Amino acid sequence: GAVVSQHPSWVICKSGTSVKIECRSLDFQATTMFWYRQFPKQSLMLMATSNEGSKATYEQGVEKDKFLINHASLTLSTLTVTSAHPEDSSFYICSATTGTRSNQPQHFGDGTRLSIL
Amino acid sequence: GENVEQHPSTLSVQEGDSAVIKCTYSDSASNYFPWYKQELGKRPQLIIDIRSNVGEKKDQRIAVTLNKTAKHFSLHITETQPEDSAVYFCAPHGGTNAGKSTFGDGTTLTVKP
Numbered sequence: 761g762a763v764v765s766q767h768p769s770w771v772i773c774k775s776g777t778s779v780k781i782e783c784r785s786l787d788f789q790a791t792t793m794f795w796y797r798q799f800p801k802q803s804l805m806l807m808a809t810s811n812e813g814s815k816a817t818y819e820q821g822v823e824k825d826k827f828l829i830n831h832a833s834l835t836l837s838t839l840t841v842t843s844a845h846p847e848d849s850s851f852y853i854c855s856a857t858t859g860t861r862s863n864q865p866q867h868f869g870d871g872t873r874l875s876i877l
Numbered sequence: 878g879e880n881v882e883q884h885p886s887t888l889s890v891q892e893g894d895s896a897v898i899k900c901t902y903s904d905s906a907s908n909y910f911p912w913y914k915q916e917l918g919k920r921p922q923l924i925i926d927i928r929s930n931v932g933e934k935k936d937q938r939i940a941v942t943l944n945k946t947a948k949h950f951s952l953h954i955t956e957t958q959p960e961d962s963a964v965y966f967c968a969p970h971g972g973t974n975a976g977k978s979t980f981g982d983g984t985t986l987t988v989k990p
Binding site for chain 2: 794802803806809853863864865866867868869870
């Protein structure tokens, strides 16, 4: 149980393109979804916290107009990287939690490797 | 926000030996303490977790110990195997961080056959 599906797994596109990444909880309702960014050989850096039906909460230093997050249902959250540039190239991972208590494990998607040329 | 320190950053052991990784956190209100294993190019996977009302938890070769007074928790792997080689992250959660996790910098564990 608790499977999270993330698509696409790999994106290569030209500078200036906008890229949408989907994160779906397949067998549970995700009250909260998280979006992380991971550079090679580094830790996961939280970008934003997404709750269904409300605006995402962005971490300090993350541009909300650059990284658009939508959490329209309890099973789907999307991250759109707008007008992507080479410095946006990274590994983006979503995770989801169940329930309303804060002490719940995170279930991660397989990640999306984004390469901007 | 939460300050998390993880030590050591790299750890190399012989197959069959034990490995211990320590995670120190700053937010005394944190209430959930998981450890994740991430293999190269893959997603993090939860391997063991502990909640604030428990001091120790064990699952076969893996155990986690929590010292809330000193604000640290540790991952213990016994009888290590080559397939245990990966990057391990601690991610204390909850408390004043409003339900989100702060990941440690990671420990690269190499188990030599």
